[in-house]
Amino acid sequence: MRATVKQESVAASAAPVTPSQSVASTPAKSPASASAETVAARESHPQHAASGAAYDFGGAPIHPPGEAINLGTAVDHSMFSLISSAHADTPVIVGSCLGDHPHATTPVRNLQTAQELPPRDFVRGFYGTVWGTNANGNLVAITGATIPLDGGAPVPRPTVLIYKNYHGNTHQAPSFKGEADVNVYRGTQKTVYRVFIDGPAQCLDLVVADAQFKGQGNLYYDDKGNSFLASPEFAMQR
Secondary structure, eight states: OOOOOOGGGOOTTBOOOOTTSOOOBOSSOOTTTTHHHHHHTGGGSOOOOOOSSOOOOSOEEOOTTOOOEEOOSBOTTOTTOSSOGGGTTSOOEEOOGGGOOOOOOOOOBOTTTOOBOOOSOEEEEEEEEEEEEEETTEEEEEEEEEEESSTTSOOOOOEEEEETTOOSOTTOOOSEEEEOEEEEEEBSSEEEEEEEOOSSSSEEEEEEETTOSEEEEEEEEEETTEEEEEOOEEEEEO
16 A cells, blocks of 8 residues: 655654564654654745855765665566666675766556556655754755655655754754655665755765665765765654
């Protein structure tokens, strides 16, 4: 069944869980877990552009092309597979988002009725959900993160929200807000949810191990003409 997530109903105090755990609230809210409350009020704010001052996400200087990612072996019968089924045991290695570009996608349609075919299921943790982190005092949230399990279906564009110098004020307006193009790469061990931010940060590789509700975010950004990589942990907000 296709799930629908209303951002207003996401519980800010919920902790990320693994499939073997039950959902439980945390005693205190971290800046990252407080993102759900902030996201809940986002629709009342107008579009915000990045401020002129540089953002410091706490990263270290790097030289392109950035961090390569090992996804395990290919997912069979999926458009996300990067190698043919004849080489199914070959590890799938993808480069960073710095050397990638958005892939054009179109809705899957019934050739007889021309009606859009809705995806029947979603990759675990990506069914219109919110993923967030605190990167050196800057709250970064990805809302509406969706990956149809049907490899032929298009991947909806999420909304990226960045709150510069966030101190837990749930009424703070985002300093950056915008829709983003996404590429998805799936392997048997990991999924990369690649977000092209084109704002205070260039792009984000959210790397999530199979069936997990948290993952490493490789956040690439520029500061004073140099390239930086920050790697905060993102968590799905439940």
